[in-house]
Amino acid sequence: MNGVDPVMARAEDVWYRSYPFWDAYFALVLVGTIAATAADGLPPGRQAAAILLLVLLSLAYVRVGRKALRSREERRPGCKVYAAALVLMFVPATVLAPVTSMGLAALAPQVYMVYGTARGFVLMMVLFSGAIGSAMVASGAGVTLTLMMMLVGIVCSGLLATFIGRLSAQNRERARLIEELDRTRGELAELSREAGVLAERERLARDIHDTIAQGFTSIVMLAQAAEAEVGPNRHLDLVARTARENLAETRGLVAALAPPALAEGSLAEALRRLAADFALPVDLDVEGEQRPLGPAAEVVLLRVAQESLANVRKHAGARSVWMSLEFAADAARLTIADDGRGFDPAAVASGFGLRGMRGRVEQAGGDLAVRSGAGEGAVVEVVLPCSA
Known part of the structure; x- marks a missing residue:
């Protein structure tokens, strides 16, 4: 394991521990997108509005998106609010400044991680619409080029959706297996402990029966044999009675240590x-x-x-x-x-x-x-x- 605590390795799967890297990746892409927008030479009003929308989108991610991304609940908290923020902030930003579409590099994996394959694909098509529309207007592209751009975007988004969907499914299965293994290990440990206790009880019962109980039985027999030779004797009678009483106590101990069944x-x-x-x-x-x-x-x-x-x-x-x-x-x-x-x-x-x-x-x-x-x-x- 090279310094990795096994307990921590079971407590947190690799996917969950990778979320800080996703935060850093999103921040780097967003900063790069803002820098590219500032250097694009757009009219100051459009440029400022696009940058403002990107800043607001980053705040929405910090307040809502991060929590939705990290949630393990089936219905992630705030996912609808974050989807609305993506549509209302990113799409207009790509219309105002087409260069901001480079932010899709960070948003695409994030969208599929939060919304899954089907809903994530629909949301990505909406986010692509602003970038494709602005590119058409800026370049005067015809229908054929527009359709090709849309097709490329759909194929790339679909491949990414498939990849992230499989990673998410594998992560869920891995988490289930870890939970099941931990539960099974706990049950086995409890069964092993109970088996050890029962085995020790049985060993003690057998040892008591084979040593102490047999010893008291021998004392009773010897006392009776001595009494038969020398006649009634108060001390021999006391020895025999004491041995019988202790033999009964010993048999009680053996019975108490017997298996519960x-x-x-x-x-x-x-x-x-x-x-x-x-x-x-x-x-x-x-x-x-x-x-x-x-x-x-x-x-x-x-x-x-x-x-x-x-x-x-x-x-x-x-x-x-x-x-x-x-x-x-x-x-x-x-x-x-x-x-x-x-x-x-x-x-x-x-x-x-x-x-x-x-x-x-x-x-x-x-x-x-x-x-x-x-x-x-x-x-x-x-x-x-x-x-x-």
């Missing part, structure tokens, strides 16, 4: 919401007697379902998905199947999120199996013990 209901309800929000039709079957599986196991199964559906959307080219949650006596089984193009699980062991899913499931003490083949769809099956 599980906080609003059971695992089956979370899967139903996930299926309803998916881009493809998803048939969900729930078999067996529904019961809580424990926060850690439910988080694992929900994450596997989310990752599997994400892979189906991105890679499978499927038309429909089938998902099953089965509650057995000592385990829970989650199956996700699609009718997509399929793949070779051995060839993409590190892709499609399989490595992350497998690690998550194995850490929870379960098993993950993937069955697929070219043109055969894919099946992801997870079995978790209920104690996980």
Whole structure:
């Protein structure tokens, strides 16, 4: 960027930042036109009147034209007033002093920038009329020459209108894209932040479950084993009761850190919401007697379902998905199947999120199996013990 602040580059497009150059260009052309008019050797009255009209036109630009030129509103403020000033001041000036028509070099781009292609073209034809009429009178030109001059003026004005119109359209599209990109970037940043928060909550819940909760469970079991050997003991009973109370507190923390989808209901309800929000039709079957599986196991199964559906959307080219949650006596089984193009699980062991899913499931003490083949769809099956 060579010293250009990226924030400022997004805040102001190049077209908008070029307006001071248009001001300078208009001023230079106007000063040159006034100087040429003063040196043209016209009668003093006509010369003074033409110069006065040019000065009044410059004041109209400063008071009204600049604001209309810079406005990004669909209906630019003061554009009608400025159009009237152009017609009432510039056309008579070209009639009084034909040399003032050189000011069209500055007015033509300005007119098309403010009024657009169609209206700008009509206004330019009006502004050309004074210069063409005065040239005819001064030169005694015939009809043929007059028509040729008008044709040249119309062609040049039309080409300029097309060029500036395309620049304006490109500028508007660029501004829209910048706004859309900034909005998308903000949304992505928010989604990334939320994903990071959820991932950290899940990591903390898993760490608490795998360390502190398991530790308290072990303390309870050791206290019970010691009490079975030495008989009832007040201190051992106190150790076991304290460990149970802290285990309950720890499980409460794990539940509080679980994904919001599980906080609003059971695992089956979370899967139903996930299926309803998916881009493809998803048939969900729930078999067996529904019961809580424990926060850690439910988080694992929900994450596997989310990752599997994400892979189906991105890679499978499927038309429909089938998902099953089965509650057995000592385990829970989650199956996700699609009718997509399929793949070779051995060839993409590190892709499609399989490595992350497998690690998550194995850490929870379960098993993950993937069955697929070219043109055969894919099946992801997870079995978790209920104690996980």
